[in-house]
Amino acid sequence: MSTEETPSAPFTELVDLASRLLGAGIVGTNEDTFADAENLLVAKPAEFRPHTFGHKGQIMDGWESRRRRGTSAETPHPTDEDHDWAIVRLGVAGVIRGVIVDTAHFTGNYPESASVQAASVPGHPSPAEVEAAEWVDLVPRTPLRGDTAHAFEVADGTRYTHVRLNIFPDGGVARLRVHGEVRTDPRELDGLTFDLAAQEYGGVAEAASDRYFSSPHNLNAPGRASVMGEGWETRRRRDKANDWVQIALAGGGEVLAAEVDTTHFVANAPGWADLVGYDASAGGDPSTDTEGWFPILPRTRLQPDTRHRLRLDAGRPVTHVRINVYPDGGLARLRLTGRLTEDGRASLALRWFDSVPAAEAEAALVGAGLSAAEAAALTAARPLADAAAATTAVAALQPADGPDGEHTSRRRSAVWRLLGI
Structure with a gap:
């Protein structure tokens, strides 16, 4: 059975740069007669419903091209280089650390092999401009198996805006995931207040006390949660401790306001929450330095199924924020509106410039x-x-x-x- 995320691939803990929630989309494809290339970016794992036929055959939840043929009766087979392709505009530009090519439910119709390339085309290029870009191999041509999530680590520190999936010679791929680190252009944020914790700007939920029911990465995901499962929920505590999530901000900044959202958490919202901050700009490690944390928001009562908007007094700069919930429960989202400090902006800009x-x-x-x-x-x-x-x-x-x-x-x-x- 195919599994979309492979436990042996730690890069899957990083944000999916090809998520439609972040704004990713299919720029173009040469062929998707059987099933649309847009299916590659669907957030949910691929499904299969047997004996559901449309006008073009079995309906598949993925991208599937027609069967390739040769040029004549004497050469009925495609050449070794014949292939189909789909180009993805990443939702946010970033450094790619790993790729998942998932052939879930494609058993007699998966590609023989595939490769993944990347390009950097800033601005809002046309499909023709993207196709004409300089493409770099991230994953060389590699054999594929059917009904399998193939995990490929990537060792390339360059910031890219687009990827291209090539399949040889034809066939179907259910999902494409492109995990990496966001690299925001600092010029886009100059003079603005924004959500310092947001994935789209580079915020990362880097540690959590518990992720039993759902991932802490949901806390800083784009948009609002549509169901409880799109938030972060812990198991029920049977001790006197509390649960927490630690977020590395997009850059060092001043947090001016917080939104602690318990939407959809009715009987399992936390009773209270507080926020503490840490400034790692001087070289400290928030994961090991227990003395360097300081309060941002005192312990505050929460209501179920409610967006709590809380204005904060601008104080010490922070690079990391930890939300503590008491004693356990679930949150839909955490938003931390603020502005970059000069040091935070410079650090973000250097990461961008270097990549x-x-x-x-x-x-x-x-x-x-x-x-x-x-x-x-x-x-x-x-x-x-x-x-x-x-x-x-x-x-x-x-x-x-x-x-x-x-x-x-x-x-x-x-x-x-x-x-x-």
Whole structure:
């Protein structure tokens, strides 16, 4: 029996960048006569209902192309390179750490092999522009089995916006999952308040006391939960402790308001909750440092099936927030509205800058005010692991002409506008 998430693949704990909840979609496909390529991105595991036939045959919950044929009676078989493909626009751009190619319920009609490629095409490109992009192999052509969730780890630190699934020579794939780390363009967030915990900006539920009934990753998922199962729910406690979820924010910031949502949790909502914060910008580890946590929201009574909107006093910056629920129960969502600090914005920007393709990094620097030569030199100095490394790299740039002081000032202004250093 196919299982969509493979326990031996730790990358499945990361966000699915190809989730339609985040805005992913099919840009194009060369062939989906039997079953639409859009099915690849359906959030639920694939289903199979035997003997349900439509005008094109058995209805399959996945992407299925027609059977390929050769060019003539003398060559009736497809060539070794003949294949079908589907291109996915990721819901959010990010660094891909692993891919799931799931052939659930495809037993006599699965592809012989498949490959996965990726490209970075910023902005809002047309399908033709995406197809013409420079594609990089993430998963080389690999044999597939029927009714199996194939897990492929990816070792590539580049930020991508699109992936392409190639199947050889034809056949059906039920689901495609693309797990990774969100890399938000910092320019999109400048001057804004937003949900610092949200998956779409890079927030991650990185630890939880309990995930018996449902995942803590649901807490910071996009949109509102439509049923109880789309939230986070713990088992019933039989001791005097409490349950909690720890979230790494998209970047260090000030949390201005919280929404603690118990929608759909009627008889199993927590009685109370509080929020505590941690600032790891100085190098501490929130997973082991029990003394560095400080209160953000005092223990507050919760009501069942209710969106609790709670305004907070802006205080110390935080990089991590932990919600404690007393004694147990379930939450639909947690929203933490706030704004990035200068250090938080710089850290986010450096992670983005280090991961975008070189051509994009250079174009961004030129757009911020550097010369083409300066942009190329600073891009070549990557990775800029922290603000100190970035400052050193900027100082090492040689002026193209004119007084050194003038060029130094211009460089610093340009890099500050982009990277915040």
